[in-house]
Amino acid sequence: MTTVTVRTPAKINLGLNVGRPRPDGYHPLATVYQAIALYDEVKARPAQPGEFTVSVTGEGQDVVPLDDTNLAVRAARLLAKRAKVNEGVALSIHKLIAVAGGLAGGSSDAAAALLACDALWGLHSSREELTGLAAELGSDVPFCLIGGNAIGTGRGEVVSSVLARGSYEWVLAYASTGLSTPEVFAEFDRLDAVRADEEPEVPEVLMSALRTGDPYAVGMALHNDLQPATIRLRPAIRRTIEFGEDFGALGSVVAGSGPTCLFLTADSEHAIDLAVALSSSGVCRLVQRANGPVPGARVVT
Ligand code: C5P
Numbered sequence: 001m002t003t004v005t006v007r008t009p010a011k012i013n014l015g016l017n018v019g020r021p022r023p024d025g026y027h028p029l030a031t032v033y034q035a036i037a038l039y040d041e042v043k044a045r046p047a048q049p050g051e052f053t054v055s056v057t058g059e060g061q062d063v064v065p066l067d068d069t070n071l072a073v074r075a076a077r078l079l080a081k082r083a084k085v086n087e088g089v090a091l092s093i094h095k096l097i098a099v100a101g102g103l104a105g106g107s108s109d110a111a112a113a114l115l116a117c118d119a120l121w122g123l124h125s126s127r128e129e130l131t132g133l134a135a136e137l138g139s140d141v142p143f144c145l146i147g148g149n150a151i152g153t154g155r156g157e158v159v160s161s162v163l164a165r166g167s168y169e170w171v172l173a174y175a176s177t178g179l180s181t182p183e184v185f186a187e188f189d190r191l192d193a194v195r196a197d198e199e200p201e202v203p204e205v206l207m208s209a210l211r212t213g214d215p216y217a218v219g220m221a222l223h224n225d226l227q228p229a230t231i232r233l234r235p236a237i238r239r240t241i242e243f244g245e246d247f248g249a250l251g252s253v254v255a256g257s258g259p260t261c262l263f264l265t266a267d268s269e270h271a272i273d274l275a276v277a278l279s280s281s282g283v284c285r286l287v288q289r290a291n292g293p294v295p296g297a298r299v300v301t
Helices: 071-082 105-120 127-137 141-146 181-191 204-212 215-221 227-233 236-246 268-279
Strands: 004-018 029-047 052-058 088-095 149-153 158-161 168-174 251-254 261-265 286-292
Touching: 004 105, 004 141, 004 204, 004 215, 004 286, 029 052, 029 105, 029 141, 029 168, 029 204, 052 071, 071 088, 071 105, 071 127, 088 105, 105 127, 105 141, 127 141, 141 149, 141 158, 168 215, 168 236, 168 268, 181 227, 204 215, 215 251, 215 261, 227 236, 227 251, 236 251, 236 261, 236 268, 261 268, 268 286
Parallel strands: 052 088
Antiparallel strands: 004 029, 029 088, 029 149, 029 286, 149 158, 168 261, 168 286, 251 261
16 A cells, blocks of 8 residues: 655744734744754555545644644645545654644644645645645745745745755753744734834844854854743743753754744754753753754655
């Protein structure tokens, strides 16, 4: 029986600048994405026409919905509808990416489901077609298809790759429970109520740091406008960040809408040392290491 397997990376935001909400409720963003080598695996197997199922193992398996609200199922249904095919699919997802952790885990699974079903059903959709569907599914989904280093504008769904140097060694500290993205944006609005209306811009200092490939410069340029809001909702994040900084991380930042904390290290040895220290510190639930950038979702069988 045919099975298509797709490996799909977590995303992090090296810079995330957020503007005032638009009339549709979304916030305009200027962000610098990086895909990192922390992967979920999505398998697609044939099913009866109209039958769409999903099973989940691994990180967060008890909190991922298994019904039609699952983003990977929505991706499969959307592709079938737009391609006008009478197909079904049985998806199975093995997760390493934290659920509701600010790492686009669900978005990445959706990107993978698009690719997997496209291959399973022999559709040969173009990149543009898949990216268009990805943008309908969520703001981070197009980037998860593309990967690497990229700038995201609009609500995050308008993605263009950037030329950058270097490979970066990250340590990720997972929190015990996730955060809801809309809740974090709502808290951002409350905190940001007095800020003047301005279009968010990609910080030049981060872009030039990425062009040099110097992890020290990139570490200093990490920035997330949502960080104060995530700390308001989860004050414990502050302790995690402080622990990593005291241990000599080159830079630290909350991942996307949090609550995962990211630390940039000088090399793999430094990353191992920090990961070991964080693991025994009691300031987080779980520690992961990953380097980036890596490509986006890819069929591996
Ligand atoms: O696009 P996505 O479905 O992943 O977004 C989830 C939620 O996060 C949105 O419903 C919205 O509340 C918030 N969001 C936002 N501005 C963005 C992206 C997401 O307010 N640019």
